[in-house]
Amino acid sequence: MRDASQIEDGKIDLIGPDVDQLAEKVKSLPLGILIEVAGRKLQKDFEPILERQLHRFFNYCMGVMHIGQRDMNWIRISKDAFAKGLRIKHLGIVLHAMIHEEFGAIADKVQVTLFTREEDVQRELIRARQVYAERDERLSGMTDESVDTFYSCELCQSFAPNHICVITPEKVGLCGAYSWLDTKAAYEIAPSGGNKPIPKGECLDSVNGEWASVNAYVNLRSNRTLERFSMYSMVNNPSTSCGCFECIMAVIPEANGIMVVHRDFSGMTPCGMTFTTLAGSVGGGIQTPGFLGVGKIYLTSNKFISADGGLRRLIWMPKELKELLGEKLIKRVREIGEPDLIDKIADETIATTSEELMVFLEKVKHPALTLPPLF
Numbered sequence: 001m002r003d004a005s006q007i008e009d010g011k012i013d014l015i016g017p018d019v020d021q022l023a024e025k026v027k028s029l030p031l032g033i034l035i036e037v038a039g040r041k042l043q044k045d046f047e048p049i050l051e052r053q054l055h056r057f058f059n060y061c062m063g064v065m066h067i068g069q070r071d072m073n074w075i076r077i078s079k080d081a082f083a084k085g086l087r088i089k090h091l092g093i094v095l096h097a098m099i100h101e102e103f104g105a106i107a108d109k110v111q112v113t114l115f116t117r118e119e120d121v122q123r124e125l126i127r128a129r130q131v132y133a134e135r136d137e138r139l140s141g142m143t144d145e146s147v148d149t150f151y152s153c154e155l156c157q158s159f160a161p162n163h164i165c166v167i168t169p170e171k172v173g174l175c176g177a178y179s180w181l182d183t184k185a186a187y188e189i190a191p192s193g194g195n196k197p198i199p200k201g202e203c204l205d206s207v208n209g210e211w212a213s214v215n216a217y218v219n220l221r222s223n224r225t226l227e228r229f230s231m232y233s234m235v236n237n238p239s240t241s242c243g244c245f246e247c248i249m250a251v252i253p254e255a256n257g258i259m260v261v262h263r264d265f266s267g268m269t270p271c272g273m274t275f276t277t278l279a280g281s282v283g284g285g286i287q288t289p290g291f292l293g294v295g296k297i298y299l300t301s302n303k304f305i306s307a308d309g310g311l312r313r314l315i316w317m318p319k320e321l322k323e324l325l326g327e328k329l330i331k332r333v334r335e336i337g338e339p340d341l342i343d344k345i346a347d348e349t350i351a352t353t354s355e356e357l358m359v360f361l362e363k364v365k366h367p368a369l370t371l372p373p374l375f
């Protein structure tokens with residue numbers, strides 16, 4: 001958000017090479033997108049809402065695919081679109097036009113800068129990550145019990161037509177980019193948009209996190225394909241997954257536990273699949289018991305698969321993800337009375353097969369081994 005005097009409406013800059021200026025073998029570029037918006041009715045709380053629309057806006061463009069959110073994105077441009085003249089600079093024109101078109105009530109001026117040089121992207125990333133941390137922090141202390149309304153997010157129905165995220169204070173959307181506060185604000189800005197209130201009403205099962213109102217809403221808006229949604233279980237009627245998940249979790253039956261892998265980890269995992277293979281089998285808006293796409297920060301929530309044993313079930317995660325969650329994860333394992341748990345969760349330096357994983361879990365006496373069976 002900027003003051004109106006600081007920006008020029010319609011100014012679109014590309015700093016760095018465009019796709020037609022690359023050597024033949026270069027197939028990808030770093031990309032940073034800085035959108036500066038001014039508007040009398042704009043509020044800082046609206047920033048994440050505008051940011052998340054990029055996913056839709058880019059997927060509307062013929063020959064462009066956008067996956068992910070925040071600082072974990074992939075954008076692809078098809079050869080066909082490239083041959084017809086589409087360039088990275090045009091993405092800025094699309095953003096300017098779409099923000100005016102859909103958010104004219106709050107945005108008066110929009111200026112876009114695109115960066116394709118690594119050093120610029122890295123510099124901007126530092127600022128962006130500070131903002132993401134601030135956004136995640138706003139919710140700390142809020143609980144699901146403290147509110148009487150959850151919110152839906154249906155933004156991903158453009159490519160996963162039956163998918164819905166039900167977002168609560170303690171359960172962020174699986175893309176990690178939409179929190180309860182964001183969906184609440186989005187509904188206030190655009191009541192007919194992709195986020196709707198779901199008054200909690202009668203709770204059917206407080207352990208699994210099942211509400212009659214959530215079931216009814218999900219059934220209606222999933223084109224009647226889903227009947228029951230448990231908010232706190234990945235085994236009993238879990239939430240669906242579209243394609244945007246920051247992380248995927250999978251049950252490892254022989255270990256009576258679950259593993260989690262994030263989008264940036266390209267190596268093998270102990271369930272025998274990489275992130276990409278897992279994403280191919282879990283996405284698309286279907287319910288897949290034993291698998292679940294989640295936002296990173298959900299791993300540190302009080303409600304993290306609380307019906308299935310919570311963090312005590314977690315047996316494997318990439319080292320980088322453990323580091324990314326850092327202090328938050330350390331705090332949570334202390335809160336649940338398992339201060340040594342972090343070191344009992346294996347990573348890729350310890351195990352990449354289920355056999356190696358079992359040896360390690362038994363050696364460290366991981367608590368998952370003594371929990372009740374998952375299925």
Ligand code: SF4
Pocket residue numbers: 052153154155156157163164165172173174175176177178242244245
């Ligand atoms: S992943 Fe969920 S929360 Fe995120 S944009 Fe899609 S539907 Fe909304």
Ligand SMILES: [Zn+2]
Pocket residue numbers: 156175242243244245
């Ligand atoms: Zn999605």
